[in-house]
Amino acid sequence: MKTDLRILKTQESLRNALLELLKNKPLESINITELCRLAKINRGTFYLHYQNVHGVFESYFEEIIDDLRKSYEEPYHQTNFNIQNLKSDMIIIFHHVKRYEGFYHIIFDETNPIRYYYKLFHAIRKMMKDLTMNSIDYLPEEQMEYFVSYQTNAIMGILVEWHSNQFSTSPDELNEYLYNFSNLLKWFPDQQGDVE
Amino acid sequence: MKTDLRILKTQESLRNALLELLKNKPLESINITELCRLAKINRGTFYLHYQNVHGVFESYFEEIIDDLRKSYEEPYHQTNFNIQNLKSDMIIIFHHVKRYEGFYHIIFDETNPIRYYYKLFHAIRKMMKDLTMNSIDYLPEEQMEYFVSYQTNAIMGILVEWHSNQFSTSPDELNEYLYNFSNLLKWFPDQQGDVE
DNA sequence: TACTCTATTGAACACCTGTTCATTTAAAAT
DNA sequence: ATTTTAAATGAACAGGTGTTCAATAGAGTA
Numbered sequence: 001m002k003t004d005l006r007i008l009k010t011q012e013s014l015r016n017a018l019l020e021l022l023k024n025k026p027l028e029s030i031n032i033t034e035l036c037r038l039a040k041i042n043r044g045t046f047y048l049h050y051q052n053v054h055g056v057f058e059s060y061f062e063e064i065i066d067d068l069r070k071s072y073e074e075p076y077h078q079t080n081f082n083i084q085n086l087k088s089d090m091i092i093i094f095h096h097v098k099r100y101e102g103f104y105h106i107i108f109d110e111t112n113p114i115r116y117y118y119k120l121f122h123a124i125r126k127m128m129k130d131l132t133m134n135s136i137d138y139l140p141e142e143q144m145e146y147f148v149s150y151q152t153n154a155i156m157g158i159l160v161e162w163h164s165n166q167f168s169t170s171p172d173e174l175n176e177y178l179y180n181f182s183n184l185l186k187w188f189p190d191q192q193g194d195v196e
Numbered sequence: 197m198k199t200d201l202r203i204l205k206t207q208e209s210l211r212n213a214l215l216e217l218l219k220n221k222p223l224e225s226i227n228i229t230e231l232c233r234l235a236k237i238n239r240g241t242f243y244l245h246y247q248n249v250h251g252v253f254e255s256y257f258e259e260i261i262d263d264l265r266k267s268y269e270e271p272y273h274q275t276n277f278n279i280q281n282l283k284s285d286m287i288i289i290f291h292h293v294k295r296y297e298g299f300y301h302i303i304f305d306e307t308n309p310i311r312y313y314y315k316l317f318h319a320i321r322k323m324m325k326d327l328t329m330n331s332i333d334y335l336p337e338e339q340m341e342y343f344v345s346y347q348t349n350a351i352m353g354i355l356v357e358w359h360s361n362q363f364s365t366s367p368d369e370l371n372e373y374l375y376n377f378s379n380l381l382k383w384f385p386d387q388q389g390d391v392e
Numbered sequence: 393t394a395c396t397c398t399a400t401t402g403a404a405c406a407c408c409t410g411t412t413c414a415t416t417t418a419a420a421a422t
Numbered sequence: 423a424t425t426t427t428a429a430a431t432g433a434a435c436a437g438g439t440g441t442t443c444a445a446t447a448g449a450g451t452a
Contacts, residue, residue, distance in 0.1 A: 005419060006429050033408055040432050047410070056318040117310055118356075143376065149357055150350055150377045157349025160317070160341050165216050169338070184332070184343065200450060202399050229438055238401050243440070 011041040011049060011059070018056050027057060029109045033133035054113065057106075061116060064103060065123045068096045089131055090155060090178055093124060097159060101167050108163040117156070125152040154181070180196050207245060209235040213252070214252050223253060223309045240291050250309065253302075257312060261319045264292045268323050285318040285327055286351055286374060287322060290367035293355060304359040311370060313352070350377070 017039035021030050030053050036043045051055055071092050097104050107116045129148045139147065159180065162169060213235035217226050226249050232239045246252055267288050293300050303312045325344045335343060354370055 004429070006417090010430080031408065034411095043409090044411080044432080045430050048429075051410095090367040108310070110307050110314055113307050114310040114313050115306040117313070120305055121275070146357075147371055147377060149353055153349045153353025153356075154346045155351070157347070158342055160314075160349060161345035169342075174342070177339050178346075180339065181343055184335070186199055200399070202447095206400080227438065227441095239439090240441080241400055244399075247440095288421080 007049070010041055010045060013041055014049070014056050016048065017041075018053070018060070022106075026109070026111070027053070027106055048130065058116070058119075061103075061107070061119065064100055066099075066117065068093070068123055069127075071096055073179070084168055088161075089127070091171055091175040093127075093155065093159075094174045098167060098171050102160075104163065104167070120159075121152060121156055122163075124155060125149065128152045128155070155177075203245075206237055206241060208239055210242065210245070210252050211256055213237075214249070214256075218302075223249070250311075253262075254311070254315075257315060260296055261315060263296075264289065264319055267292055269348070276321055278369075282369070285323070287353075287367055287371045289323075289351065289355075290370045293358070294363060294367050300355070300359065300363075303354055316355075317348060317352055319343065319350055324348045324351070331356070350374075 001008060014035065017035050018030070020038060021035065025136075032041060032046055035053060035056070036046050050059075106112060107120065114158075123150060128151050130143070130149070132148050136144075155178070158174060162174065208233065212267060213231050214226070216234060228242055228249060229239060231249060231252070232242050242357065268285075289326075291353060303316065324347050328340070328344055328347065332340075351374070354374060356371065358365060
């Protein structure tokens with residue numbers, strides 16, 4: 001069964017109003033009253049759908065993340081799927097973030113809840129797990145999980161750094177760096193050393 | 197010149213009131229009015245010192261992070277400084293987080309601003325940069341910055357994972373994991389493959 | 393001790409929040 | 423087309439927010 005048209009209309013109005021307001025002011029300074037005023041929605045109605053302004057933003061973010069998932073599942077990407085090289089697949093993420101640069105500026109903005117960061121993390125982790133399972137012959141279950149988290153976090157670290165320089169580095173450069181880093185770790189003098 | 201005693205008294209009252217309230221309710225549900233009521237501070241006075249409840253929490257967090265910095269600079273640690281092994285130095289962080297476990301539960305809570313995550317990130321990053329510069333002969337400036345963030349966030353990821361299992365793993369085990377990850381990368385079949 | 397600064401106070405203000413409830417409106421079902 | 427169902431509305435509520443301002447009080451200074 002499909003959603004009541006009135007619900008769709010209300011949610012759409014609120015989202016459009018939010019995107020309109022975001023052109024001129026930061027997310028954390030937008031309040032429910034002005035959002036409803038612009039959307040021509042009764043404030044009480046707002047609370048039937050969301051708890052706060054972040055709820056509206058989050059539902060939009062979910063669609064953006066769906067777009068990332070779609071890029072990953074794209075036919076082109078699938079046929080060029082290269083189980084020899086995890087890293088080359090990560091460029092999809094860099095291109096995605098670059099495409100929605102203005103949006104990700106908000107996601108990584110220090111005043112916003114870490115929930116958004118976690119959402120992105122989980123989306124990327126899912127891809128990373130998929131890729132890793134296809135690349136490694138065997139790894140004990142627990143170690144596999146940790147390793148996937150480790151790799152995903154490293155990518156997230158690159159995104160944090162990227163955000164802090166206003167996404168000025170190119171996706172191709174980032175991908176190149178990422179490739180270099182894993183090699184770098186191998187050359188590291190430390191890793192065979194005594195632990196503690 | 198030293199700070200006016202009245203200022204110290206006000207800030208101290210607010211901090212104590214916050215810690216008291218935190219025993220019974222989550223940070224995001226504490227409002228300024230009740231905080232001031234408990235601290236016996238006029239609400240207007242609050243605004244002379246902070247913008248919101250997070251400001252009070254943040255000033256406390258800064259001291260906790262100073263404690264982490266101190267552990268890192270400790271004489272014992274300095275003399276045992278081992279440029280051969282980045283990882284063994286990271287156990288300091290695990291012990292620190294474990295010591296302030298209740299506190300870090302808040303830092304990683306998804307409703308709180310990512311600012312706290314970044315604060316910890318930057319503290320750890322400073323150590324990581326220090327250690328990395330001592331371990332790697334040469335890496336171009338920009339790439340070095342990304343690499344340090346890459347490594348730092350891998351640590352952060354372990355902390356997030358640790359938080360999600362209520363800090364039940366022991367610091368020593370975590371350190372063991374961290375050690376394993378870098379070895380895992382070496383076994384990887386992919387990393388020599390062609391990059392796009 | 394008396395004097396000077398300045399932090400704190402209390403009152404007041406317009407505005408926002410989160411919730412309730414009877415009423416209106418419009419979509420879905422028959 | 424009519425009925426049924428449920429979403430949206432407007433008004434009202436107690437309480438929180440962020441700010442101003444004159445008055446008070448307490449810390450630093452001479």
